[in-house]
Amino acid sequence: MSHQVPASTEAAGVTPVQDARSVRELEAQLRALAGAARQLGIDGQHVMDSEVTQARRALNDVERADDASVGPETAAAGEAYTAMAPGLRLAADRLAPGSAGSDPSDEVWAAGGSPAGAHWPGSVRVGVLDATDVPVVLPLLGTAGWAVMPAVDDETWQPEDREAALQVVQQAVLRLATASEPFGVRVETFDPQVTGTVGVLGGVTRRFPQVVAPAVHDLSGLRPMLSSLVETSSARATRMAQAGLTRFAELQARSRRADPHRVVVVLDYPRGIDERSNQDLLRLAASGASRGITLLVTFDHSADAAPGVDPDLLLDHLDAIVTTGDLLVADQLPGVPVLRDDPIRQITAVCDAVVARTEAAELPTIPFTETLPPRGRWWTPVGDGLEAVIGFADADPVVVRLRSANPPLPHLLVAGAVGQGKSNLLLTVIHGLAARYSPDDLEMYLLDFKHGVEFARLGPATGRDVFLPHAKVLGIHADRTFGVAVLRHLTEELARRSEVFKAYDAVDISDLPAGPNRPPRLLVVLDEFQVLVDGDDDLATEAVTLLERLARLGRAYGVHLILATQTLDGTARLTAKRDAILGQIPVRLALKTTAADSQVILGPGNLAAAQLEFRGQVIVNANYGAPDDNLRAQVAYADHEILAALRGDLWQRAGSSDAVPPRVFHLAQPAHLPTALARQLPVTGPDGVAAWAGLPVAVTETPAAIPVRPEPGAGVLVLGDGPAEGVGVLTGLVLSTILAAPPESRPKVVLLAPVAAGRASDAVAEEGTRALVEVLWAAGADVEHLKSPEAVTGRIMDLRTQIASDAVDGPTLLVTIGLHALPGLKEAPPGLFETPAAALDDVVRRGPAAGIVTFGWWNRLHAVTDVLGYDHANLTGYLFLRHPVDGVRSALGMPLLTWASEPARALVWDGIGPEPVQVVPFAPLTADDVEHVARHIRSEDPEGGVR
Numbered sequence: 032m033s034h035q036v037p038a039s040t041e042a043a044g045v046t047p048v049q050d051a052r053s054v055r056e057l058e059a060q061l062r063a064l065a066g067a068a069r070q071l072g073i074d075g076q077h078v079m080d081s082e083v084t085q086a087r088r089a090l091n092d093v094e095r096a097d098d099a100s101v102g103p104e105t106a107a108a109g110e111a112y113t114a115m116a117p118g119l120r121l122a123a124d125r126l127a128p129g130s131a132g133s134d135p136s137d138e139v140w141a142a143g144g145s146p147a148g149a150h151w152p153g154s155v156r157v158g159v160l161d162a163t164d165v166p167v168v169l170p171l172l173g174t175a176g177w178a179v180m181p182a183v184d185d186e187t188w189q190p191e192d193r194e195a196a197l198q199v200v201q202q203a204v205l206r207l208a209t210a211s212e213p214f215g216v217r218v219e220t221f222d223p224q225v226t227g228t229v230g231v232l233g234g235v236t237r238r239f240p241q242v243v244a245p246a247v248h249d250l251s252g253l254r255p256m257l258s259s260l261v262e263t264s265s266a267r268a269t270r271m272a273q274a275g276l277t278r279f280a281e282l283q284a285r286s287r288r289a290d291p292h293r294v295v296v297v298l299d300y301p302r303g304i305d306e307r308s309n310q311d312l313l314r315l316a317a318s319g320a321s322r323g324i325t326l327l328v329t330f331d332h333s334a335d336a337a338p339g340v341d342p343d344l345l346l347d348h349l350d351a352i353v354t355t356g357d358l359l360v361a362d363q364l365p366g367v368p369v370l371r372d373d374p375i376r377q378i379t380a381v382c383d384a385v386v387a388r389t390e391a392a393e394l395p396t397i398p399f400t401e402t403l404p405p406r407g408r409w410w411t412p413v414g415d416g417l418e419a420v421i422g423f424a425d426a427d428p429v430v431v432r433l434r435s436a437n438p439p440l441p442h443l444l445v446a447g448a449v450g451q452g453k454s455n456l457l458l459t460v461i462h463g464l465a466a467r468y469s470p471d472d473l474e475m476y477l478l479d480f481k482h483g484v485e486f487a488r489l490g491p492a493t494g495r496d497v498f499l500p501h502a503k504v505l506g507i508h509a510d511r512t513f514g515v516a517v518l519r520h521l522t523e524e525l526a527r528r529s530e531v532f533k534a535y536d537a538v539d540i541s542d543l544p545a546g547p548n549r550p551p552r553l554l555v556v557l558d559e560f561q562v563l564v565d566g567d568d569d570l571a572t573e574a575v576t577l578l579e580r581l582a583r584l585g586r587a588y589g590v591h592l593i594l595a596t597q598t599l600d601g602t603a604r605l606t607a608k609r610d611a612i613l614g615q616i617p618v619r620l621a622l623k624t625t626a627a628d629s630q631v632i633l634g635p636g637n638l639a640a641a642q643l644e645f646r647g648q649v650i651v652n653a654n655y656g657a658p659d660d661n662l663r664a665q666v667a668y669a670d671h672e673i674l675a676a677l678r679g680d681l682w683q684r685a686g687s688s689d690a691v692p693p694r695v696f697h698l699a700q701p702a703h704l705p706t707a708l709a710r711q712l713p714v715t716g717p718d719g720v721a722a723w724a725g726l727p728v729a730v731t732e733t734p735a736a737i738p739v740r741p742e743p744g745a746g747v748l749v750l751g752d753g754p755a756e757g758v759g760v761l762t763g764l765v766l767s768t769i770l771a772a773p774p775e776s777r778p779k780v781v782l783l784a785p786v787a788a789g790r791a792s793d794a795v796a797e798e799g800t801r802a803l804v805e806v807l808w809a810a811g812a813d814v815e816h817l818k819s820p821e822a823v824t825g826r827i828m829d830l831r832t833q834i835a836s837d838a839v840d841g842p843t844l845l846v847t848i849g850l851h852a853l854p855g856l857k858e859a860p861p862g863l864f865e866t867p868a869a870a871l872d873d874v875v876r877r878g879p880a881a882g883i884v885t886f887g888w889w890n891r892l893h894a895v896t897d898v899l900g901y902d903h904a905n906l907t908g909y910l911f912l913r914h915p916v917d918g919v920r921s922a923l924g925m926p927l928l929t930w931a932s933e934p935a936r937a938l939v940w941d942g943i944g945p946e947p948v949q950v951v952p953f954a955p956l957t958a959d960d961v962e963h964v965a966r967h968i969r970s971e972d973p974e975g976g977v978r
């Protein structure tokens with residue numbers, strides 16, 4: 032179909048036919064015009080009825096003039112032009128609105144042109160009807176495209192001829208770029224001669240390569256460009272067939288997100304084209320018209336076609352535009368010479384305007400709330416699996432399912448390059464599931480192995496009680512040690528579940544009768560999971576083994592993994608085990624990413640994720656990434672406020688303060704003693720008091736403890752940098768020891784924290800020490816807090832004397848903070864023979880039998896060795912903070928031990944267990960904690976007091 036629209040401008044005072052052209056020529060033009068205007072009449076949706084009627088009347092006049100003699104004929108033709116002008120002008124505006132049809136000299140170009148007001152214009156202007164100023168616009172988008180070529184043969188071919196063709200294409204691209212709505216059109220160019228024809232839009236390319244892509248110049252760039260377009264074409268064909276649509280515009284109208292019209296510019300065809308690329312071009316040309324793909328080709332007569340390339344085959348699909356000097360003649364307007372437009376000069380303004388409009392364009396988003404079922408259907412029982420809506424494909428909701436069987440879709444793999452919406456997608460899935468299933472039926476383990484903060488919002492925080500009631504474990508910034516601990520815990524959970532399965536003779540979780548014996552489904556989200564498995568050490572090996580096992584066995588036991596990653600490309604260790612893990616994950620969700628990652632995540636040859644346009648767009652593939660099963664969808668936008676409100680609702684439903692908060696783990700953050708105390712009160716066990724050394728790097732919240740019995744060796748040496756960390760650890764040890772004892776038999780606390788004159792004090796350590804003392808007071812403990820070096824030395828000597836004379840004043844906890852800084856420790860005070868160091872050694876060594884147990888923080892092992900002798904007074908309890916590994920090995924007598932001193936990590940050895948364990952040490956208390964902890968202790972109710 033070709034509807035060409037010339038329009039005249041009698042209204043503007045221009046005489047329609049200005050020169051004495053031959054009557055025959057005029058006749059030919061008018062006949063062509065008649066054909067075109069008839070077409071306009073047919074295309075009634077574009078032109079108002081009255082204008083059509085007017086145009087028809089004019090045509091009658093022209094046809095009558097045909098039969099008449101020369102004189103009246105010319106006059107009639109002139110009248111016909113005049114009569115047709117308004118209708119044709121209107122039609123031109125309709126078909127090429129905005130800057131698709133503006134005169135190159137129009138002042139609108141100074142502002143970069145104006146948008147057409149629709150997705151994209153169907154037609155663009157190419158010039159004026161020769162010898163008039165009647166604009167000529169030609170259909171472009173919605174057709175297979177144009178082939179623009181000089182009207183010359185090989186011999187007469189001149190470079191200017193080529194320029195004319197290039198200019199027609201360049202102007203068409205400029206008009207499309209500025210007249211389309213933001214993201215309405217995407218231009219891709221093959222420019223083998225590096226003419227820079229589309230490069231004039233470089234200002235757009237730099238900012239929005241997805242709108243005007245950088246030109247490619249050889250086959251290595253052309254091939255992927257064309258195969259991606261062929262895939263787009265085929266995907267659109269599928270979507271249209273499924274929806275019963277025949278036109279791309281109809282598909283676009285259904286899309287939630289702009290799906291751009293694709294414009295493929297091929298310059299100097301067939302230069303640089305090989306047979307394979309030509310096949311792709313032929314495919315695109317044959318089917319593009321109805322699939323929103325249009326070719327803009329310039330034909331180069333001087334180029335030799337490569338073997339297997341017959342240029343005519345492509346040209347046959349396209350509407351030819353033949354240029355001769357300043358004129359052109361289009362297939363769509365046969366026999367009518369058109370005076371080519373001058374080029375639009377305001378290129379910079381055009382680029383700026385396109386960039387500004389694109390930047391300002393709000394990409395359509397789907398609110399998360401649209402993915403939720405009505406409230407009445409929240410927390411429905413789990414059937415044979417879990418499901419949640421993550422977004423929409425056109426108008427259809429896209430559901431992800433996690434199920435063991437029929438078909439088995441147990442786990443998800445999620446990938447997307449930085450900033451493409453991975454966190455948003457994970458939050459959408461997590462909250463979508465949380466709204467649909469109750470915490471009794473679904474528990475979540477959410478771990479982020481990069482420094483993300485997304486999961487932090489799901490847990491409680493200072494000043495915020497609310498948390499996602501489904502969350503059991505939150506690894507806000509998890510490390511491999513914690514990740515492996517969680518995987519071990521889950522593996523043990525599989526073993527526990529297998530016992531339940533045996534009792535019911537079940538092979539799948541959905542075989543178990545609903546009720547208290549059916550364990551909840553577990554959702555395990557591992558964001559940036561490649562961190563967990565990449566590495567060349569035992570931890571990585573264990574992580575891979577556990578993960579593979581969980582993926583394999585978790586299916587039947589209702590443990591569903593979501594493995595998310597920015598990239599798997601280059602993950603060496605995973606490459607070896609990739610199939611073992613990814614082979615268990617049929618469902619792949621791929622946001623925009625690189626071609627390499629698209630193929631790792633989806634599958635070899637599946638580049639669909641690299642071809643996505645916008646963040647939030649996702650390829651959903653539930654068949655191990657098979658290209659035929661790609662579904663392109665738009666993920667809903669999980670607005671943080673909406674999610675927070677949802678969590679508030681769910682937390683209320685779960686009984687708010689009755690809900691158990693998750694175990695929160697944050698690498699590089701010490702453990703929070705007030706929270707640990709709120710969960711459980713310290714106890715005295717069969718091995719004596721369990722002094723809290725910190726939280727284990729594990730799922731459990733039960734602190735790691737060092738038993739303290741009043742016998743030789745009792746006591747704990749805390750070694751390593753720095754004062755605040757030391758105070759934090761001692762606070763945990765002391766408070767737990769004091770609180771574990773019944774109020775009437777609590778030991779008295781002698782706290783020796785010498786502040787050496789002239790030394791900078793550590794504010795956090797001091798605040799922590801003060802807070803410890805105040806909390807101890809609140810617990811009713813008898814506390815002596817000595818700071819001056821003289822008082823400290825005196826007290827040590829005094830304790831030594833009490834032990835020697837068997838006159839110890841009841842059970843005592845001696846707490847020393849930084850005695851390495853105490854001056855004169857190795858000098859006997861005036862009038863005495865013994866040094867404080869020797870006295871301290873005696874107190875530490877003989878104290879336990881007499882009821883004095885010592886907890887002390889020293890910065891380095893050698894400082895202690897100096898004072899307490901080489902056997903460290905036979906102490907059995909050690910806790911290392913940041914400390915050189917040599918000292919750790921020598922103190923523990925373990926020459927092969929490895930210990931990487933990281934912040935917020937401590938190594939604990941209780942002298943009993945098979946090997947030392949890593950813990951997260953407690954942070955010192957703050958002044959703000961005092962009241963909170965004191966209130967809790969005063970409540971004196973081991974269960975009711977737990978918050």
Ligand SMILES: Nc1ncnc2c1ncn2[C@@H]1O[C@H](COP(=O)(O)OP(=O)(O)OP(=O)(O)O)[C@@H](O)[C@H]1O
Binds near residue numbers: 451454456668669
């Ligand atoms: N489906 C969506 N609809 C609308 N906006 C989105 C969508 N997904 C993400 N965004 C926006 O894009 C930005 C990046 O998203 P998000 O943080 O989820 O990306 P990411 O891939 O996790 O990034 P990173 O890897 O850097 O953490 C966010 O500001 C978010 O608001």
